[in-house]
Amino acid sequence: MWSIFILTFLIWTSVQTKQIPLSKIHLNSDGLFTDSRGFIKLFRGFNNVHKHFPWYNVNSTNITQLEMFKNWGLNVVRLGVMWSGVKPTISIVNTTYLDVIENVIDLYADYGIYVILDMHQDVLSSLYGLYDGIPLWLIEKFKRPPHHLQYPWPYKKKPDFWVMSYLTYECANGAQQLYNNVSGAWNHWGEFWEIVARRFGGKSNVLGYELINEPPPGNFYTNPLRGLPGYAGRYNLQPVYDYLVKRIRKYDNSTLIFYEPVTYGVFTPVRSSGWLGTGFDRVPGAHRDKSAPSKSVLSYHYYCWILQTDAQNTTMPFWKKVICDRLLLPNVISNAIRATKSTGGGRFLTEFGLCGDDGNPRSVNTIECNNILNEADKHFESWTYWDSNLLDLSGNPIVTEVKSFIRPYPHSIRGVFRKQQFDHKTGDFHLSFIANTTKEQNNEKQTLIAEIYIPRSVHYPNGFSMSVKPDNLSTKMNENMMYVYLPSGVSNASVFVRIEIVRKSIE
Incomplete structure (x- = not known):
């Protein structure tokens, strides 16, 4: 009797959670993410990268967590492959391992979540x-x-802060050998990437392939110019990126390519000299394929x-607020925008964080x-947060973080973004956009022009009031989507x- 009940429950649950298949995402002529209906989409999500064997997070298939992510409007995960x-x-x-990753990708699809398949690395190697x-096995080749230049030189011992290992001679030299195609590295x-593209390219929720996470600049000891992000991007990264795109496109000609500059490239202004900025004067593969800009996304990070x-958890000094939030942050996003205007293609803030409202x-x-x-929000950037999925070690929501990160946003619109603003303290949300329709659509009884995610349980437990202009527009709520x-x-x-x-207060 109980076995029949459990089987019935599992079948019912499967039916309830099954999504309408997600459409493959493309870029429009403005570099914006677009679905098969022609709607512009924004993405909100987090990173899921496991940096040790078995190389995947065992909680990735936790149904309770997936239900929470869906309820929170999270629609993308940057997944370490x-x-x-x-x-x-x-x-x-x-x-x-590929079977496990495929199961995770398919489960995410069932909950309306896209994935960016990220070849993640930090300082290359355990060596x-x-x-x-x-x-x-490749590094050892x-x-x-x-001996006197081997790791951890120029330090006397392994650095306490892992990122400082990028400054060691042997790490820089290892990166240069990777870029120089030593031992057939390319x-x-x-x-x-061929294995990944063959296996997963046909899945509609695979948003993109990220060629490498945070590529190091190369050996700046033997050539100090390589320490300049634009120089490293042009002479070290672009050639191997072109090669990798060629290999991927043998098996998958449509999935988006996510490519990163040297991490600090977006912290410096774009210059025609190519020594600062990203160093990319075109997207990877564009010298062979004129359509490459419509299939390429600049992946950038901000810390x-x-x-x-x-x-x-300490008080943030005023001078650091000025440097971080008034100078660096706006300039990084502006530099990313300028870089993609030059090369074409889209952009995506694939990492930021190591923080959260406490x-x-x-x-x-x-x-x-x-x-x-x-x-x-101001720039309508899509993002994936690092290093949390808003849950504590027991799998419970971190309430202050959820209220900060889970916010209303235009999930999909038929038109052009104009303004977006949200106050997570008051719940006030403002959005404006220009809706574009065709004559054929105007002849329909009514035309869907936007899908707005509204986190009712997070920010509006007592309901909300809203103003929608012009007055002849109509709205319909379905769970958290308007x-x-x-x-x-x-x-x-x-x-x-x-x-x-506007949030309603308790009456």
């Missing part, structure tokens, strides 16, 4: 102090420097470096992450839409 997981040795493809983002790297050694309005945690979220419709017979092809939402 680790090279050492796919190719544990030079001759073995770990199909068991240089961390983990094997680049497989150890590289020629080691003379072929092995390309093989990894305010002067905060990285601070205790995140309830103290003056703490580094609270101020830094809220400012980043507000600036991203659908906005334009009536038939509208003569204007473009309609300026304004939506304001």
Whole structure:
């Protein structure tokens, strides 16, 4: 009897959670993410990267957590697909690992979540102090420097702060050998991406392939110019990126390519000299494929470096607020915008964080992450948060973080963004956009022009009041999604839409 009940419950649950298949995402001529209906989409999500064996997070398939993510409007995960997981040795493809990753991707699809498949690394190798983002079997094929230059030189011991390992001679030299195709490194790297593209390219919720996380600049000891992000981007990254795109496109010609500059490239202004900025004068593969800009996304990260050694729950000094939030943050996003205007293609803030609202309005945690979220809203940036999925170690929601990160946003619109603003303290939300319709759509009874995510349980437990202009628009709520419709017979092809939402207090 109980077995029949449980089986019935599982079947019912499967039916309830099954999504309408997600459409493959493309870029429009403005570099904006677009679905098969022609709607512009924004993405909100987090990183899911496991940096040690078994190279995946065992909680990725936790149904309770997936239900929470769906309820919170999270629609993308930057998922680590680790090279050492796919190719544990030079001759073995770990199909068991690929099966696990496929199961995770498919489960995410069931909950309306897209994935960016991220070949993650930090300081390349366990030989240089961390983990094997680049497989150890490849690193061991590289020629080691003379003993006195080996890791951790120029330090006397392994650095306490892992990122400082990027400054060691051997890590820089290892990166340069990777870029110089020593020991057939490109072929092995390309093989990894062919395996991934063949296996997952047909899945509609695979948003993109991220070629490598936070690529180091190369050996700046032997050539100091490589320390300049634009120089490293042009002469070290662009050639190998072109090669990797060619390998991927043999099996998948449509999934978006996410490519990163040297991390600090977006912290410097774009210059025609190519020594600063990203260094990319075109997107990867564009020299062969003129359509490459419509399939390429600049992936960039923002961390305010002067905060990285601070205790995140301490009061944030005013001078650091000025540097981080008035100077660096707006300039990084502006530089990313300028870079993609030059090359074409889209952009995506794939990492930021190491912070989260802790309830103290003056703490580094609270101020830094809220400012980043507000600036991203201002520019309609899609983002994936690092290093949390808003849950504590027991899997329970961190309430202050949820209230900060989970906010209303235009999930999909038929038109052009104009303004977006949200106050997570009051719940006030303002959105404006220009809705574009065709004559055929105007002849319909009503035309869907927007899908607005509204976190009712998080910010509006007692309901909300709203103003939608012009007055002839109609709305319909379904769980946390508000659908906005334009009536038939509208003569204007473009309609300026304004939506304001205000939290209701307890009566």
